[in-house]
Amino acid sequence: MSNTNSCDETKRNLIKNTAYAVAGVGAVCAILPFIDSMNPAQDVQALASIEVDVSAIKPGEEKKVMWRGKPIFIKHRTADEIKQAQEVNLSELKDQQPDDARVKAGKEQWLVTIGICTHLGCVPIGGQGDYKGWFCPCHGSQYDTSGRIRKGPAPRNLEVPPYEFINDTTIKIG
Amino acid sequence: MSNRNSKNHLTPEQELETFKSIHLDSPPMQSNLIKWVDSRLPIISALENTLKKHPYPKNLSYWWNFGSIAGIALLVQILSGLFLAMHYVPNTKLAFESVEHIMRDVNYGWLIRYIHAVGASMFFVALYAHMIRGLFYGSYRAPREVLWWVGIVIFLLTMATAFMGYVLPWGQMSFWGATVITNLFSAIPVVGESIVNWLWGGYSVDNPTLNRFFVLHFLMPFLIVGIVLLHLAALHNTGSNNPSGVPMQSKKDAIPFHPYFTIKDMVGFVAFFLVFGYFLFFYPNALGHPDNYIPANPMVTPPHIVPEWYFLPFYAILRAVPDKLGGVLMMFGAIIVLFFLPYLDKSPVRSGAYRPWFRKFFYLFVINFVFLGWLGKSPAEGWYILASRLATMYYYAYFLIILPFLPKFEKTLPVPESIDQHYKKQH
Numbered sequence: 314m315s316n317t318n319s320c321d322e323t324k325r326n327l328i329k330n331t332a333y334a335v336a337g338v339g340a341v342c343a344i345l346p347f348i349d350s351m352n353p354a355q356d357v358q359a360l361a362s363i364e365v366d367v368s369a370i371k372p373g374e375e376k377k378v379m380w381r382g383k384p385i386f387i388k389h390r391t392a393d394e395i396k397q398a399q400e401v402n403l404s405e406l407k408d409q410q411p412d413d414a415r416v417k418a419g420k421e422q423w424l425v426t427i428g429i430c431t432h433l434g435c436v437p438i439g440g441q442g443d444y445k446g447w448f449c450p451c452h453g454s455q456y457d458t459s460g461r462i463r464k465g466p467a468p469r470n471l472e473v474p475p476y477e478f479i480n481d482t483t484i485k486i487g
Numbered sequence: 488m489s490n491r492n493s494k495n496h497l498t499p500e501q502e503l504e505t506f507k508s509i510h511l512d513s514p515p516m517q518s519n520l521i522k523w524v525d526s527r528l529p530i531i532s533a534l535e536n537t538l539k540k541h542p543y544p545k546n547l548s549y550w551w552n553f554g555s556i557a558g559i560a561l562l563v564q565i566l567s568g569l570f571l572a573m574h575y576v577p578n579t580k581l582a583f584e585s586v587e588h589i590m591r592d593v594n595y596g597w598l599i600r601y602i603h604a605v606g607a608s609m610f611f612v613a614l615y616a617h618m619i620r621g622l623f624y625g626s627y628r629a630p631r632e633v634l635w636w637v638g639i640v641i642f643l644l645t646m647a648t649a650f651m652g653y654v655l656p657w658g659q660m661s662f663w664g665a666t667v668i669t670n671l672f673s674a675i676p677v678v679g680e681s682i683v684n685w686l687w688g689g690y691s692v693d694n695p696t697l698n699r700f701f702v703l704h705f706l707m708p709f710l711i712v713g714i715v716l717l718h719l720a721a722l723h724n725t726g727s728n729n730p731s732g733v734p735m736q737s738k739k740d741a742i743p744f745h746p747y748f749t750i751k752d753m754v755g756f757v758a759f760f761l762v763f764g765y766f767l768f769f770y771p772n773a774l775g776h777p778d779n780y781i782p783a784n785p786m787v788t789p790p791h792i793v794p795e796w797y798f799l800p801f802y803a804i805l806r807a808v809p810d811k812l813g814g815v816l817m818m819f820g821a822i823i824v825l826f827f828l829p830y831l832d833k834s835p836v837r838s839g840a841y842r843p844w845f846r847k848f849f850y851l852f853v854i855n856f857v858f859l860g861w862l863g864k865s866p867a868e869g870w871y872i873l874a875s876r877l878a879t880m881y882y883y884a885y886f887l888i889i890l891p892f893l894p895k896f897e898k899t900l901p902v903p904e905s906i907d908q909h910y911k912k913q914h
Contacts, residue, residue, distance in 0.1 A: 381689070
């Protein structure tokens with residue numbers, strides 16, 4: 314090492330650092346497939362759509378169905394409940410969204426939401442709470458008849474899943 | 488501060504150096520066979536160093552038993568868990584039944600399962616007692632910062648392991664506990680949702696979740712054993728703290744581990760297993776929740792979800808905050824703040840025994856922590872919410888205000904010259 318000088322050392326460091334960098338990137342790339350293997354598998358993703366017959370749900374009643382392992386609330390709202398949901402002043406809401414953005418036009422009586430509290434994932438109970446929508450027993454979040462968060466720790470409204478009416482009595486979720 | 492340089496106020500670096508210079512006498516090895524083995528694989532001399540030559544403060548109280556008790560509790564969990572794993576099935580359709588099969592059909596299955604379930608609680612009793620000891624006697628302070636940090640890592644890993652273990656029986660509390668806790672990560676902005684789906688391996692807590700929780704629950708105790716070895720390695724480098732907080736200065740302050748602490752640890756084990764046996768044979772379900780004997784149902788949340796008792800204080804902090812992300816941050820922060828403890832405590836005196844005001848705040852801290860636990864299992868409504876907020880504030884104030892600023896006002900009591908002097912005063 315008698316002829317070591319700072320120039321050699323700089324070159325050597327460059328080679329070393331390049332080697333570390335390449336090995337590091339390689340290691341990260343090698344980990345990626347394993348991390349991705351923990352994501353939802355193909356068969357889980359494939360089960361992502363169901364059809365539900367809603368003709369038997371009477372006004373004021375709610376049906377729970379399972380979609381992607383989660384409960385879906387299909388609520389047949391009464392005229393009163395629709396009126397309540399539409400007349401709310403938006404500025405009172407934590408997560409501001411008009412009722413007509415949460416239902417299909419002309420099908421205002423049907424409210425379809427994912428029945429999972431947006432706080433920590435419990436299933437709220439229907440027809441309870443100050444706003445007569447849903448009440449979450451876990452940490453006390455309260456939703457109105459449009460499934461919007463009104464009180465409690467939940468940050469967002471009950472999510473509306475992607476769905477469409479195939480005919481007047483059948484909806485396809487997902 | 489003027490007595491910083493007097494004998495009982497060594498700087499951390501001086502304390503480490505002094506500790507390294509103390510060697511207790513031990514007779515040399517006798518047998519030629521032992522010498523032959525040891526010169527090729529030095530395990531016997533390693534044991535001899537630890538048990539006979541390594542100095543331990545001679546004034547350690549029974550509070551110093553909880554480390555070894557936590558160690559044996561970990562061993563009990565690993566052994567009982569190993570045998571449970573031979574009968575348990577990590578599948579949503581079979582998990583609950585396989586646990587009942589263990590309870591009813593497997594020979595002594597009931598015993599092994601209750602050992603494991605009660606043992607988890609006992610492990611946390613030992614951990615909390617061990618940590619309270621450290622908090623009172625300033626065991627976290629320089630030069631034992633790394634020792635303390637490694638301990639917190641063990642605490643965190645143990646909490647994660649216990650949480651995943653509680654999911655495995657696939658009862659209602661398993662399922663909804665798993666749902667609530669994994670949903671904590673959905674509070675992370677932008678990527679939260681993807682992280683939660685990744686954790687679940689699906690769009691809700693389901694079979695992939697159960698399966699991976701089982702695998703991780705099996706793996707992590709062995710990781711914990713590894714970290715415990717690091718904890719011990721750090722301990723052997725700094726030496727044990729002691730009730731006086733004064734560092735060991737000479738052989739006069741010290742005794743060897745064997746036979747003194749081998750015997751004393753046995754006493755601790757007997758007491759520990761008496762308490763363990765009391766719960767195990769008379770109240771095996773007292774520390775669990777009856778709802779977990781209802782099979783998991785993703786469509787119905789139980790009216791009142793509570794975690795296991797050892798998580799309740801942190802759960803209360805989570806619920807005290809009306810904002811989702813804020814609550815999650817405050818809850819994790821309650822543990823993260825422990826990492827900063829070595830730098831937050833500014834007192835020139837290490838042991839709480841000589842700090843009259845600190846003691847009062849410390850006892851209040853412990854009572855407040857238990858109170859938080861009680862609030863954690865009460866419904867989140869009415870005055871409970873206000874109480875949770877006040878208790879959460881005190882929890883943080885203890886670390887962030889009292890520990891740093893109290894020393895400015897506190898008049899401490901005289902600290903003994905040495906461990907030897909402290910010991911003689913007590914006996």
